[in-house]
Amino acid sequence: MPTTFFGWVSFLLKEYGGLFLSGTAMTLLVATTGTAFGFALGLLAAIVRCIELPHGAGAFKRALVKAANALLGVYVQVFRGTPMIVQAMVIYYGSMQYLGLDLDHTAAAILVVSVNTGAYMAEIIRGGIISVDKGQFEAAHAIGMTHWQTMTTVVLPQAIRNILPSVGNEFIVNIKDSSVLNVISVSELFFQAKSAAGTYFRYFEVFFIVAVIYLVLTLVASRLLRWVEKKMDGPENYVIYGSQTDSRAEIVVHGEGEGDA
Numbered sequence: 263m264p265t266t267f268f269g270w271v272s273f274l275l276k277e278y279g280g281l282f283l284s285g286t287a288m289t290l291l292v293a294t295t296g297t298a299f300g301f302a303l304g305l306l307a308a309i310v311r312c313i314e315l316p317h318g319a320g321a322f323k324r325a326l327v328k329a330a331n332a333l334l335g336v337y338v339q340v341f342r343g344t345p346m347i348v349q350a351m352v353i354y355y356g357s358m359q360y361l362g363l364d365l366d367h368t369a370a371a372i373l374v375v376s377v378n379t380g381a382y383m384a385e386i387i388r389g390g391i392i393s394v395d396k397g398q399f400e401a402a403h404a405i406g407m408t409h410w411q412t413m414t415t416v417v418l419p420q421a422i423r424n425i426l427p428s429v430g431n432e433f434i435v436n437i438k439d440s441s442v443l444n445v446i447s448v449s450e451l452f453f454q455a456k457s458a459a460g461t462y463f464r465y466f467e468v469f470f471i472v473a474v475i476y477l478v479l480t481l482v483a484s485r486l487l488r489w490v491e492k493k494m495d496g497p498e499n500y501v502i503y504g505s506q507t508d509s510r511a512e513i514v515v516h517g518e519g520e521g522d523a
Contacts, residue, residue, distance in 0.1 A: 263462075270467040278458040278468075285454030286475055292368070292443065292450060293436040296375025301429065303376060304383025307334050309413050311384070312391050334384065341381035347442035350374045354446040371448040375436055386428045390421035423494050430487035434480050451475060 264270045275282070310330050315323055341349065354370045357363040365373070394417050402412040422429075441452035451472060459468035 270464050281454040281458055285451035289440050289450045292371045292440045295372050297433045297436050299376035300379025301383050303380030304387050307384035308387035338381045338384050341378050346378050346439055350446050367448045371443045386425050390425035393424055394420050426491055434483050437479050
């Protein structure tokens with residue numbers, strides 16, 4: 263048996279490297295899929311919560327929008343106001359006890375992360391929508407666009423860029439918080455680490471390895487998200503064609519002017 267800290271780390275990596283890899287893969291699967299579904303859920307919730315009916319809208323439409331806003335408000339408050347570990351227990355064991363559903367552990371994990379993330383995303387995206395100049399809403403409605411068309415073609419492309427750092431932060435949080443899903447026996451990284459640590463009772467060395475893996479995952483995710491942000495921003499030395507900043511546009515304009523003279 264090893265006698266030093268790094269000797270144990272090396273030994274545990276050789277002995278349980280497969281467990282660590284499978285746990286890391288499950289963590290990434292749950293975090294990535296849960297964040298994607300949560301973003302879609304939050305996007306729909308934010309669009310509904312930002313609906314502004316015209317003055318002439320009927321009573322039924324107004325009642326429907328108010329009811330939808332009330333339900334979405336309760337959803338956001340409940341899932342933002344309770345820990346994910348409790349939500350996992352309630353959803354997994356509650357569906358088994360009262361609905362007779364024996365959910366697959368991975369499916370249950372993705373469901374928990376999705377609905378939890380959706381609650382946070384709903385408020386993040388709503389904030390991004392509000393940050394877009396109100397005149398753009400009015401201009402889109404003035405040319406006959408519906409609320410959905412205004413959102414998808416005018417507002418959301420700008421709002422999503424504004425909220426991208428917050429969305430990336432939520433993804434990083436999900437990578438770390440997926441560890442709480444071990445309470446419903448999801449074989450993510452923390453769950454696999456407990457199995458490895460229990461054999462030789464080397465908890466410090468095992469969870470040191472796990473900490474390094476989580477750190478690498480979050481650092482790589484941060485770098486990738488920064489790269490995506492830069493790509494969405496476009497080049498710094500872009501030229502607006504047809505404006506006075508474009509020398510070719512100026513030449514064309516001068517040439518036309520000389521010909522007319």
